[in-house]
Amino acid sequence: MSDFRTTTPENHFGPSLLTIASFPANPHSRRRKAHLPYWVKPTLPYGTIRKMAARSRKIVDISVIGLGNWGSSLVPALTSAGIPLREVIVRRKRRSRLPLTTWRDANLEAGILWLCVPDSAIPAAVKEIVRRRPSLSGQIVVHSSGALTVAALETAKRAGAQVASVHPVMTFPTRDVISLHGVFFGIEVEDAVTRKILYSLLRRLGGKPFDLRSEDKAMYHAAGTLASPLLVSALTVAMEAARLAGLDEKTSRRWVQSLAEPTMRNVFARGPEKSFSGPFARGDAETIRLHLQALQEHPILAAVYRSLAGFALDALPVKKSETLAKTLHFVSRPRREKSNE
Numbered sequence: 001m002s003d004f005r006t007t008t009p010e011n012h013f014g015p016s017l018l019t020i021a022s023f024p025a026n027p028h029s030r031r032r033k034a035h036l037p038y039w040v041k042p043t044l045p046y047g048t049i050r051k052m053a054a055r056s057r058k059i060v061d062i063s064v065i066g067l068g069n070w071g072s073s074l075v076p077a078l079t080s081a082g083i084p085l086r087e088v089i090v091r092r093k094r095r096s097r098l099p100l101t102t103w104r105d106a107n108l109e110a111g112i113l114w115l116c117v118p119d120s121a122i123p124a125a126v127k128e129i130v131r132r133r134p135s136l137s138g139q140i141v142v143h144s145s146g147a148l149t150v151a152a153l154e155t156a157k158r159a160g161a162q163v164a165s166v167h168p169v170m171t172f173p174t175r176d177v178i179s180l181h182g183v184f185f186g187i188e189v190e191d192a193v194t195r196k197i198l199y200s201l202l203r204r205l206g207g208k209p210f211d212l213r214s215e216d217k218a219m220y221h222a223a224g225t226l227a228s229p230l231l232v233s234a235l236t237v238a239m240e241a242a243r244l245a246g247l248d249e250k251t252s253r254r255w256v257q258s259l260a261e262p263t264m265r266n267v268f269a270r271g272p273e274k275s276f277s278g279p280f281a282r283g284d285a286e287t288i289r290l291h292l293q294a295l296q297e298h299p300i301l302a303a304v305y306r307s308l309a310g311f312a313l314d315a316l317p318v319k320k321s322e323t324l325a326k327t328l329h330f331v332s333r334p335r336r337e338k339s340n341e
């Protein structure tokens with residue numbers, strides 16, 4: 001079991017503690033032994049172990065690497081939760097009340113090194129960490145990508161670190177601070193003690209952690225991309241079509257809002273099937289033909305319309321779906337089975 005970087009209030013950061021205090025119920029069971037901290041000897045009587053665990057207050061301090069859109073929300077969340085922030089590594093130092101440092105002056109000694117750099121910069125940042133600190137034994141290196149797996153941290157793992165990916169299920173489109181209270185966090189981690197530490201940390205931030213498997217990450221992130229950035233794209237397409245119909249920019253935004261907001265509320269209150277209205281729900285092929293005619297000169301808008309319509313034929317309560325499929329030039333196919341897959 002690796003020795004996680006820990007400290008006590010006496011020799012380090014004062015009373016702000018990240019306490020890792022929930023221990024397995026029965027440390028003697030074979031299934032649980034692998035989860036025990038290194039200092040818990042299963043040969044000790046169970047009661048003694050519980051007392052030791054209760055007395056032990058472990059804290060983990062954190063270095064954040066990258067202060068962009070996500071890092072700018074993570075850092076204040078850590079400090080307001082009283083979690084010790086060791087340093088924030090940036091490429092160009094500027095005046096700040098935060099402990100900003102550049103790579104050159106970084107000490108990289110914190111218990112958790114949390115990468116908040118773009119996905120494409122993760123391998124180079126990990127190499128930089130290992131170049132400056134060849135042994136990462138007792139430390140946890142984390143990245144924030146929803147798409148990349150922990151394999152992106154292989155270099156840190158070879159240097160002795162425990163590794164994990166911790167993905168905030170939230171949109172951070174700018175550096176404005178967004179609260180992490182109630183935010184889901186998808187976690188991919190192999191080691192049980194590291195998992196416990198990260199769950200405890202994220203709960204302390206007000207987050208709701210859940211486990212992810214490496215093999216699911218690409219699909220999981222595709223789902224997230226459909227739910228946020230591509231939803232923005234779908235709404236922008238609607239605004240663009242409204243502009244083409246003669247509405248000015250401000251009016252087209254309000255016009256789309258007046259339809260999209262109640263639709264979103266309906267979807268999450270009643271489900272997609274009971275929120276579906278319009279020419280597809282009515283089986284109105286003639287109206288759809290008029291839409292396609294109007295969109296003819298705008299191939300990208302037409303392609304988006306056809307893609308979303310194709311999915312609606314497949315998954316939503318569309319009337320006269322065979323006729324509508326022909327109108328859209330889709331090859332008609334059997335509707336998919338309802339399932340909970």
Ligand SMILES: NC(=O)c1ccc[n+]([C@@H]2O[C@H](COP(=O)([O-])OP(=O)(O)OC[C@H]3O[C@@H](n4cnc5c(N)ncnc54)[C@H](OP(=O)(O)O)[C@@H]3O)[C@@H](O)[C@H]2O)c1
Pocket residue numbers: 065066067068069070071089090091092115116117118119121124125143144145146167168169170171172173
């Ligand atoms: N934004 C979101 O909505 C969101 C949501 C969930 C997860 N994430 C994940 O969070 C991570 C960061 O995304 P982001 O949106 O915050 O990106 P971002 O806004 O582009 O910020 C990235 C930051 O990393 C810094 N950086 C890049 N290379 C670096 C290096 N080698 N050393 C130190 N700093 C470096 C950049 O510095 P400069 O300021 O000098 O360019 C920038 O401040 C990604 O893994 C992303 O997948 C983002």
